[in-house]
Amino acid sequence: DVQMTQSxxxxxxxxxxxxxxxxRASQSISTYLNWYQQKPGKAPKLLIYAASSLQTGVPSxxxxxxxxxxxxxxxxxxxxxxxxxxxxxxxxxxxxxFGQGTKLEIK
Amino acid sequence: QLQLQESGPGLVKPSETLSLxxxxxxxxxxxxxxxxxxxxxxxxxxxxxxxxxYYSGSTYYNPSLKSRVTISVDTSKNRxxxxxxxxxxxxxxxxxxxxxxxxxxxxxDYWGRGTLVxxxx
Numbered sequence: 524d525v526q527m528t529q530s531x532x533x534x535x536x537x538x539x540x541x542x543x544x545x546x547r548a549s550q551s552i553s554t555y556l557n558w559y560q561q562k563p564g565k566a567p568k569l570l571i572y573a574a575s576s577l578q579t580g581v582p583s584x585x586x587x588x589x590x591x592x593x594x595x596x597x598x599x600x601x602x603x604x605x606x607x608x609x610x611x612x613x614x615x616x617x618x619x620x621f622g623q624g625t626k627l628e629i630k
Numbered sequence: 631q632l633q634l635q636e637s638g639p640g641l642v643k644p645s646e647t648l649s650l651x652x653x654x655x656x657x658x659x660x661x662x663x664x665x666x667x668x669x670x671x672x673x674x675x676x677x678x679x680x681x682x683x684y685y686s687g688s689t690y691y692n693p694s695l696k697s698r699v700t701i702s703v704d705t706s707k708n709r710x711x712x713x714x715x716x717x718x719x720x721x722x723x724x725x726x727x728x729x730x731x732x733x734x735x736x737x738x739d740y741w742g743r744g745t746l747v748x749x750x751x
Contacts, residue, residue: 554735555735555736556735557735557737566744567677567726567741569738569739572731572733572737572739573734576734610676612737612738614737615735618679619679619736620679621678
């Protein structure tokens with residue numbers, strides 16, 4: 524199985540900040556990497572697919588980059604509604620696997 | 631607007647079979663562009679992929695659960711189902727159904743709200 528490791532596991536930031544979350548795969552997954560946002564009690568919401576493609580309806584302050592084993596999710600100009608948990612998921616090979624999550628909290 | 635809704639018992643006894651159904655509204659489950667999947671989430675293990683099914687009935691399962699999992703589809707009712715046998719407390723989780731897209735990657739673009747299933751006697 525491809526292991527996905529996110530860092531940091533938690534992050535404190537302020538409205539207006541720029542934040543970056545990192546995801547590392549245990550083997551090369553090309554650009555088969557997706558990012559989700561999850562708020563308490565809600566289902567995950569797709570933000571980014573194929574490492575850098577923005578899902579329809581997702582604000583442009585979200586962006587993704589990377590290929591191979593190292594990927595980043597960047598949120599520029601944090602908004603109050605962005606405080607949530609974020610997960611990466613590899614779509615390269617089954618079983619599809621997720622990172623353990625990054626909880627973004629208000630400073 | 632596509633909507634997915636999980637349904638089924640919220641409490642299952644150990645060693646019994648967990649059964650859930652996902653009803654799809656707003657799109658045909660027979661749409662050849664998509665697969666339909668089950669995932670679950672626990673505080674300890676995080677998000678875990680259980681398996682997917684295509685409208686034709688082709689299935690893909692997580693090897694860690696394969697011996698206990700069956701996913702089936704009913705195109706006439708636009709729904710698909712999950713059965714997980716011989717459950718233990720470790721199967722207590724929020725279960726989600728979702729639509730899988732295969733476009734430059736394999737990802738889930740629409741999710742149900744999720745349903746908590748507790749395994750307890």
